[in-house]
């Protein structure tokens with residue numbers, strides 16, 4: 001499999017090179033040059049396979065012979081070695097819980113897969129690999145955890161000061177070892193811009209192998225298809241509507257890729273918070289990135305969603321065609337809170353704010369279509385967000401890993417959103 005750049009200037013590369021470099025020089029995103037087709041027979045077999053086996057079947061065409069089958073199978077088994085329950089909370093709506101991994105967020109899947117691929121690829125390269133990642137909350141923890149103590153890899157995390165939750169901050173600032181955390185006086189878009197500048201820095205690239213672990217990296221993005229297959233392959237009858245809480249649009253793009261490979265989905269809903277660049281695009285036909293605004297679903301506070309170009313690629317850049325498979329909705333903080341209250345009162349289920357955005361959008365869609373069923377992706381555990389306790393007075397059942405975090409010491413380097421400042425730290429500490 002080759003990966004081309006969505007800007008079509010840089011040359012196509014292998015899976016290995018796409019993972020190692022993260023992003024093409026022309027600032028596009030890598031995209032597979034053929035979408036594998038998973039036929040009906042194999043989809044039926046998925047029902048009987050373990051999650052690890054399903055993951056292996058889904059990802060193998062994308063990796064080809066660049067990782068031996070046995071190694072790739074092992075990587076897949078380790079990546080998804082926690083539960084992915086689909087919990088029915090009403091007649092029409094089920095919740096796909098993606099928060100049972102080590103950092104309690106769906107990003108564990110991509111981070112665990114990518115770190116293991118990178119370890120395999122950098123094994124004999126003799127060069128230090130530096131992974132740079134900007135985070136709006138959950139990515140940092142998942143990546144730090146996925147790469148912690150991986151030999152030959154240094155991890156640099158950039159997060160916006162004061163804009164992540166307490167649990168998120170502890171998860172990304174307390175690992176130490178090969179993980180360095182920078183606390184940026186700015187927002188997520190500033191962090192993302194800094195990460196992109198570092199990735200394009202020729203002098204740094206000459207010294208170390210630099211890559212990104214944001215969902216722009218195909219090593220993180222492609223495995224996010226796995227859980228769509230786990231959930232949907234087991235559903236008989238009418239294909240479900242799937243509502244995806246969306247910020248940078250990697251998760252949604254992965255679902256739509258799974259759909260393009262043959263997985264039957266009725267419709268996708270891109271559920272956004274007040275950062276409504278894409279819902280507006282659907283209304284007006286004009287894509288206008290804007291500075292992000294702060295909401296209670298902070299991992300989705302993205303004003304210029306990187307991965308949307310992959311969604312467009314899947315629809316041949318045709319908005320009309322996109323509208324057939326996708327609906328984009330913006331949900332306010334008020335409606336998010338109201339939804340958390342209502343779902344807890346009516347069903348005894350604790351949603352986190354991101355899941356609540358997805359629920360509100362799906363509920364609206366299904367209330368006009370009583371014959372349909374839908375799934376929301378619950379992308380993080382409620383305990384990661386203080387708002388949940390403020391609104392509901394509970395986090396629901398809390399995993400034991402949280403207690404251990406509280407006793408650890410935060411270590412981070414605080415700085416302005418200034419590339420020269422970041423660069424000096426990178427040169428001094430990392431390169």
Ligand SMILES: *Cc1c(COP(=O)(O)O)cnc(C)c1O
Pocket residue numbers: 105107137138139215245246247248249250251252299300354379380
């Ligand atoms: C990252 C994140 C999202 C948004 O996912 P994208 O792939 O960036 O659209 C949603 N919810 C949570 C909890 C997240 O951490």
